[in-house]
Amino acid sequence: MAKVKTLFRCSACSYEVAKWVGRCPDCGAWGSVDEVAAVAGPAAAAMPGRRALLPSTAATPISAVDSMVTRARPTGIDELDRVLGGGLVPGSVVLLSGEPGVGKSTLLLEVAYRWALAREERSLYVTAEESAGQVRLRADRTGAVHERVYLAAESDLATIFGHVEQVKPTLLVVDSVQTMLTADADGVIGGVTQVRTVTAALTALAKSSGIAVLLVGHVTKDGAVAGPRTLEHLVDVVLHFEGDKHTTLRMVRGLKNRFGGVDEVGCFELQEDGIAGVTDPSGLFLHHRGEQVPGTAITVAMDGKRPLLGEVQGLTVPTPIPSPRRAVSGLDYNRVAMVLAVLQSHGNLQLGKFDVYAATVGGMRLSEPAADLAVALAIAGSVRQVALPPGMVILGEVGLAGEVRAVTGVRRRLAEAQRLGFTQAVVPRGVDRSGIEMKVLEVSDVRAALRQCVRKESKAD
Structure with a gap:
């Protein structure tokens, strides 16, 4: 039988010493050396220079593990449950990050209310x-x-733990983790050490008590979660709440999820009386559409597994200056610049004398290549003053040689457009469109797309 001994190990760097010291000799951390149990036996002999530790709990056969403990419980907000993978798992820690004013506190207050209301x-x-x-x-x-x-x-973290003991909740919302302070760590509020220690303590609380914990996290100017990178590793789920302050649309994206996938997105609309889930977000981008005019095109983007219809607008204005203006909103600037070069080289459009403006409508952001062809036809329609046929959606990635390449999920995109009443589609050649009743036009390159959809010639050609 293995002989149980004790040793002292630093919780910060795992350095081991024979007796307790106030400061770790290796990393210099104060108060981080704790007494642990060690096993002297064959396992320790197999690791030269290391001693095996006596586990606090014995290993369990996987067949004996209760899978019901990780069953998700709905929050009462369907769009959030979609991203979480069905709801909140007891004992899980969820980090919701986002820019100031985007609506994080409003959303989580609604979650706390729905949680108490439903059970x-x-x-x-x-x-x-x-x-x-x-x-x-x-x-x-x-x-x-x-x-x-x-x-x-x-x-104060210790006071919060006292509130948990008194209230005995099953859901804990902390707004925000960067403003919590604990006396067990040095540093200022929001510092790396404080944030890491607070998150680790809240994670331990969740795992030991079964309380679901929701943390609000600040973001940096680059959009990343503020604080140490280990913050994202400590929690079970990382969500990002995003949206344009000038529009009501908000979206929750999953960046990490130990209980489900990260290919879902939840859509919300921020209103005066709170925040509400949007089951059909395409209506937010298309409800204002009227008669088809030159310079507009409709495309279908895939946001996770959800197809979203969006409108792309292009405007070209003659300019006498030698360096025309290029302005982009809601689109990738570099991809729009590439599309303009392809139109000029392979589409016979002379854009050097035009200011070009390209934008999406309703606060939608399109970054995937599937919107390239829609951008190209919107700009070409503005130059030639020709409106695209009504009820048409456009899909396709544009290559530098002018070819139109296939994109993923074409059948799902077309099915969504068909559900919303669209009757025509322009797609790359050879894509799967089985079961689609729309009139589908396949094009191989930009020149063919312009010839089929924007027929009128202009003085700019």
């Missing part, structure tokens, strides 16, 4: 950025007041 359980909302009165005003405005939703305006 006889309590939810605890902890805020360190706002006062309790401010949160109550938001709850009154959005209708998220419930007797089982508890509110605490605290920033």
Whole structure:
């Protein structure tokens, strides 16, 4: 039988010493050396220079593990459950990041309300950025007041743990993790050490008690989660909440999910009385459409597994200056520049005397290559002052040689367009369109697409 001994190990760098010291001799961290059990036996002999540790719990046969403990519980918000993979798993830690003012606090307050409303359980909302009165005003405005939703305006982690002991919630919302402070770590609020220690403590709380924890995370100017990179490794799910401040559309994207896939996106509309899920987001981008005019084209983008119809607009204005202006909104600037070069080289369009503006409508962002052909036909339609046929959607990636290449998910994209009443489509050659009843026009290159859809010649040719 293995003989149990004790040794002292640094929790920061795993350096081992024979007796307790206040400061780790290796990394210099204070108060990080803890006593652990070690096993002296064959396992230790197989690792020269290392000693085997006595496990706190024995290994369990995988057949004996209860899979019900990781079953997701719906939050009551269908669009959020779609991204989470069915809902919140008890004992999981979810990090929701996003820019200031995008609506993170509004969404999570709604989650806390729906959670308490749907079941006889309590939810605890902890805020360190706002006062309790401010949160109550938001709850009154959005209708998220419930007797089982508890509110605490605290920033000290130990005090928050005390609230958890008193309230005994099954859902804990922390807004935000960068504003929490613990006495167990050095550094200022929001620093690397503080954020890592707070997140690790909240993760340990979730795993030991089965409480689902939702953390709000700040982002940097580049859009990444603020704080150490280990923050994303500590949590189970990382979601990103995004949207244009000038529009009502908001989207939640999954960046990491240990309980499901990350190929789903949830769509929301931020309203005066709260935030609501949008089951058919294509209507947000197309509800304003009227008569087809020159310079517009409709395409279908794939956002995760969800097809979204969006409108691309192009405007060309003659200019006397030798360096014409190129302005892009909602599209990839480099891809638009490439499309302009292809139109001039292979489409017989002289764009050197035109200012070119390209944009999407309704706050939609299109970055995938499938929108290339729609951008090309919208700009060509503006130059030639020809409107595309009504009820037409356009799909295809444009190559530098002028060819139109196939894109993924064409059948799903066309099915969505057909559901919304579109009757025609322009697609690359050789794509799968089985089961589609629309009139489908296959093109091999940009010149063929212009010849079929934008027939009128202009002085710019």
